[in-house]
Amino acid sequence: MSSKRLCRESDDEDERHCSSSTNTKKRACRESEEEDERHCSSNSSTKKKSLKLGLVPFSSHNHNHKQRHLYLVLDDWEAGYSIHKVVDDDFGARPAAAAAKHNPLIRIQAQHAYSRFFAAHGTKIIAMHPASFSPGIPVFDTRTLEMAVYPPPKSRSIICPPVYASVGDRLVTFVHQYLEVLGPHPPRSAAVDDDDEPEPPPWSWTTVEPLPQFHSGLVTGYALHPDGRTIFISIEDCVTFGTRKSTFSFDAGRLEWTRVGDWMLPFEGQAHYDRELDAWVGICRYGEGTGHLCCCDVPPSPAADAACTTTLPAWKFCKEVMFKKGFTGYWGATLVYMGDSRFCLVDCRVPDDCDVRTTLRVLTITSFGLKYDKAGELVTTRYRAYASISYQIAGKFKRLEDPIAFWM
Secondary structure, three states: OHHHHHHHHHHHHHHHHHHHHHHHHHHHHHHHHHHHHHHHHHHHHHHHHHOOOOOOOHHHOHHHHOOOOEEEEEEEEOOEEEEEEEOHHHOEOOOOOOEEOOOOOEEEEEOOOOHHHEEEEOOEEEEOOEOOOOOOEEEEEOOOOOEEEEOOOHHHHOOOOOEEEEEOOEEEEEEOOEEEEEOOOOOOOOOOOOOOOOOOOOOOEEEOOOOOOOOHHHEEEEEEOOOOOEEEEEEOOOHHHOOOOEEEEEEOOOOEEEEEEOOOOOEOEEEEEEOOOOEEEEEEOOHHHOOOEEEEOOOOOOOOOOOOEOOOOOEEEOOOOOOOOOOOOEEEEEEEEEEOOEEEEEEEEOOOOOOOOOOEEEEEEEEEEEEEOOOOOEEEEEEEEEEEEEEEOOOOOOOOOOOEEEEO
């Protein structure tokens, strides 16, 4: 009995010791976590103080912390376009037969043959070229599923290939020679039911003057700089500059243009910056890279009085052919950036067993990763996911346009 009692007392002592040790560790962990939170809070405050000219990175908004999805804008409605959401269940490990996409999230009345006039800004999809009778531009919020109408920019009625860039809390639009900036969201009124409470100011557009010496139809490629406020835009065949190839930058904070150099970005359309690759990535526009992706080193943001350069930053293309451009049934391709070196390529084509005059279309969606191999070459990662969607265009104009897809 004495031996058993001694054992129980010893066990009790061990439990008290373990409990005390555990509590001490938990207390130390809590103190460490509180210290980390104070440190993070301090860093966050420092970062917020460093923001200038009201440019707020979208990474600080709540929508970046929720699950994102791929959204497609399809011209499958006789009065305009449908917005479809692609979810995880739509993807498979291998390419499969195209499935019809039903039940769109919403339909927006807008003019056919102008799908490129859709823009993405934060969680919103904006129809920049709506129906002629619309009092403004329709806006669909993918987070709240709400519709709104914003005031139209001056360039609303101009038909010219546009450039849209979401820069912080502002949307930059470049259509023909009009460069306009949509200001940040007006603050919500705290006292909605108070008759004396003034209405919040509406969204407003700022037209940047003087107008640039070239128009948006000459743009070959563009990309947002990792500084979060500068857009690099390349043009060609501009008479003003002796038909030279040129690249400009636009500072969305200072609202100023700067001529960067006599060279062009190697991309067709929009390119995207990836932090891990430390490069811009886009669809290659040069002949030897047709159907390939390429990446390009990012030059520093130019000072307002910086001299022009003549050398294109180093670039390379991924040797793997990602899509077949130029064949009879090809209708276009769009590269979507998903973050963390993940990308999604959406290409549109006529079904293989159909005549080229058909109104049927197939969107092939390929999700993949990019990395540098041991030789420093740009390659795709092994894991891929595939989705394929079929639909029928409703517009009578069968103009060749790249698919419209957004990740938000």
